[in-house]
Amino acid sequence: MFTDLLAQHFVHTALLAGAVVAVVSGAIGIFVVTRGASFAVHAISELGFTGAAGALVLGIDPVIGMISGSLVVGLVLGLLSLRGRERDSAIGAVLAFGLGIGVLFLSLYRGYATQATNLLFGSIVGVSSRQLFELTIVALIVTAGLAACYRPLLFSSVDPEVAAARGVPLRALSVAIFLLLALTTAEAIQVVGVLLVLTLVITPAAAAQRLTARPGLALALSILVALVATEGGILLSLAQSWPTSFFISAISFAIYIAARVFKRS
Amino acid sequence: MRTIIVIASSTALLAGCGGAKAGSGLAVVAAENVYGDIAQQIGGAHVHVTSILSDPNADPHLFEPGSSNALAVATAAVVIQNGVGYDAFMTKLENASPNAKRSILTIADVLGVHGRNANPHLWYDVPALGRIARAIADALEHADPVHSSAYRAGLTRFDASLVPLRREVARIRSTFAGSAVAYTEPVPGYLIDAAGLKNLAPSSFTRAIEDGTEPSPQAFAAMNALMTRRLVKVLLYNSQAVSPITARVRAAAVHAHIPVIGVTETLPPKRSFQEWQLAQARQLAAALAR
Numbered sequence: 001m002f003t004d005l006l007a008q009h010f011v012h013t014a015l016l017a018g019a020v021v022a023v024v025s026g027a028i029g030i031f032v033v034t035r036g037a038s039f040a041v042h043a044i045s046e047l048g049f050t051g052a053a054g055a056l057v058l059g060i061d062p063v064i065g066m067i068s069g070s071l072v073v074g075l076v077l078g079l080l081s082l083r084g085r086e087r088d089s090a091i092g093a094v095l096a097f098g099l100g101i102g103v104l105f106l107s108l109y110r111g112y113a114t115q116a117t118n119l120l121f122g123s124i125v126g127v128s129s130r131q132l133f134e135l136t137i138v139a140l141i142v143t144a145g146l147a148a149c150y151r152p153l154l155f156s157s158v159d160p161e162v163a164a165a166r167g168v169p170l171r172a173l174s175v176a177i178f179l180l181l182a183l184t185t186a187e188a189i190q191v192v193g194v195l196l197v198l199t200l201v202i203t204p205a206a207a208a209q210r211l212t213a214r215p216g217l218a219l220a221l222s223i224l225v226a227l228v229a230t231e232g233g234i235l236l237s238l239a240q241s242w243p244t245s246f247f248i249s250a251i252s253f254a255i256y257i258a259a260r261v262f263k264r265s
Numbered sequence: 266m267r268t269i270i271v272i273a274s275s276t277a278l279l280a281g282c283g284g285a286k287a288g289s290g291l292a293v294v295a296a297e298n299v300y301g302d303i304a305q306q307i308g309g310a311h312v313h314v315t316s317i318l319s320d321p322n323a324d325p326h327l328f329e330p331g332s333s334n335a336l337a338v339a340t341a342a343v344v345i346q347n348g349v350g351y352d353a354f355m356t357k358l359e360n361a362s363p364n365a366k367r368s369i370l371t372i373a374d375v376l377g378v379h380g381r382n383a384n385p386h387l388w389y390d391v392p393a394l395g396r397i398a399r400a401i402a403d404a405l406e407h408a409d410p411v412h413s414s415a416y417r418a419g420l421t422r423f424d425a426s427l428v429p430l431r432r433e434v435a436r437i438r439s440t441f442a443g444s445a446v447a448y449t450e451p452v453p454g455y456l457i458d459a460a461g462l463k464n465l466a467p468s469s470f471t472r473a474i475e476d477g478t479e480p481s482p483q484a485f486a487a488m489n490a491l492m493t494r495r496l497v498k499v500l501l502y503n504s505q506a507v508s509p510i511t512a513r514v515r516a517a518a519v520h521a522h523i524p525v526i527g528v529t530e531t532l533p534p535k536r537s538f539q540e541w542q543l544a545q546a547r548q549l550a551a552a553l554a555r
Contacts, residue, residue: 010335010361106478107469110382125335126357193329241333 005238010125014244017127017135018230021188022200024139026226027146028184029205030219031177034157038202039088040077040178043095044185045194047073050102056109067186073098074182078175122191124234124244131191138187145180153177154215195245200226203252210259225255289313291409294341296352297325298531299388300372300401302538304345306426307402307419311412315341318352321531324506330354341367342408345401348373351385368408375400386530390455391427391434391542398423426539433546434460441498441553447491448501449511450474453528456546457501462553465491474503474511485510492517499552500525524552 005011032041051069052062073094080090127135146153156163156173164170181201188197204225208218233248290313295301301316308314315337318325338344338355339362346355348371359369372387373379375396387393402420406413434456442461448454451471457464470488473480480488491497492514500518502511504527518525526548532541 004340005332005336008336008339008362010339010358011332013361103478106476107473107481110472123330123354123357125330125332126354126361128357128360129363130360238332241331243329243331 002239010127011234011238013127013129013132014124014234015231017132017191018124018234018248019227020132020135020139021192021196022204022226022230023223024142024184025188025197025200026204026208026223027219028142028177028181029201029226030208030215030222031146031153031157032181032201033205033209034154035177036087037077037091037178038206039091040181041185041198041201043077043091043098044070044073044178044182045189045197046095047098047102048186048189050098050105053102053105053109057105063190066189067183069098070182070186071179074178075175078178079171122189122193124192124196127191135187135191138183142180142184145176149173149176158215193245196230196248199245199249199252200230203249203256204229207252207256207259210256210263225252229255291343291405291412292337292341293343293345293405294337296344296346296355297388299538300345300347300397302532303398303423304343304401304405306423306537307398307416308405309415309419311409311415312405317355318531319534321505321529321533323531325351325530328354330358334358335361338362339364343367343404344369345404346371347385347387349378349383349385349387350381368404370400370404372397372400384451384454386452386454388538389453389542391430391459393455394427394430395424398427430539430543430546433543433550437461437546437550437553441550444553445497446499446501446553447488447497448503448528449514450503450506452503452505452530453501453545456542456549460546460549465497474506474508477506477508480510485514488514489517492521492523495521495523497523498555499523499549501528501549502526503528503530505529505531524555526552 032038048066048070051072052066054069055062055065058065076094077091080087080094152163152168153173153176155166156168156170157177160170184201185197188200205218205222207225208221211221212218229248229251232251233244233246236242236247236251237244290311291308293301293304293308293312293314295304295314295316296318298316298319301314301319304312305314317330317334317337318328334354335358338358344355344359344367346352346369359367373383373385376387376390376393378387388397390397398420402416406416409416438459438461443463445463445465446457447466448457448464448471449466451464454464467484467487469484470480473484492500500515500523502515502525515525526545528545532538536544
């Protein structure tokens, strides 16, 4: 069974798509986690659904709706440019209202919403070559964006007060990082599903931050952990027919726990 | 909101392909076990059928395919799927494993059912079953012309075995045509139409249940009133996708002494498609006669 599977086209596509998602999620995750904005990943992925429901009501492609929905939420969260405790509650408030709108959209839509909302539930074993191509393009855009504003992004994430005092444009950077996160999330959800996006953006970065205080090293470690979890999870799910999402989240979590224990000792 | 991903179990070989060694015969993958059962009956020992949705206790709308499903689709010679969004995961699995030689049969295309508002539970359409079976037999024959005569004979046999079901539906129609019933979800919609019955459940309610969203208070009140005011003779209850709301409607029906019939989307184990549909039609007839 395992060797049969390794010869399959869909397995190769899954491994490649997994690697692309892992690299970009691991990289953006460092900035998200440093800002204490993990909750935003959840909000953006949930509210992509509201965008898709809105697209159904308007009769346009739900995928476009989802991407626009995610970007709008990213923009709102970026503009609010929140700090500390306020950020947590503000994301919660935006999330709750967005979900409410989603429920309204679904009730306004005359037809079976399942037909279209299915689009939002990606599966790593069902990735087409075209989706892999689109995913790679989005990953390149996000990586280029992160590389272009790497220093100021990091500065504003780690120490916003000092960064502001030095004239770093906090609000613009905040909008930029949330838009890049929204783009990553919206594209990756269709391919690998909500659970994996949450896992790969948050957990590897959290583990990496436990292990090192040096930003460059943390970025590399975060990408490495995401890659190990994704590729390892896919291979394990071929050997043992349990869901891939479980294995990937389990490996990430195990590394995270190990990082915490290691750091303490 | 369905953010929690419910993962269904691995594929199960259909009961009844007894003795057939894994891998021998024409590899057929059916997205739903109803079509898998029909293909198995028509193809007999010449086909090796794998059905993906086969658990009558799981909600098909929450299904997520795994690697064994993807492998089955990748190596299949014939794929049978429902279409109209019911099994959108199949399109993903097919696109992930391009194969020009694999033939894909979409039942919705066979019956010309399209559009966002179409009821996807096509296998409840008793008058269309002959066309569905013929399309399946044609697909098997096309992929494996050597056993053509066996598939033709299988089709004739299957068609003949539908007679009791057709007769039962005709009997309901002649006796109870125009009777009011209600369903919690449009699963048996085509059966209700074929039997000449009238569904009074508001679509605002049934669509919300089907989509897994919350029905508005008005929709719930209208549905509940059908029970408490005894405006329907039978409640057809989808026992495969229950929620606290459908459970309350069911309780209201029981309280008002309205007979409740459980219907499922997926073929229960150890039963043939015809036995299952006939049993449900008989229960419906018995409930209407009460």
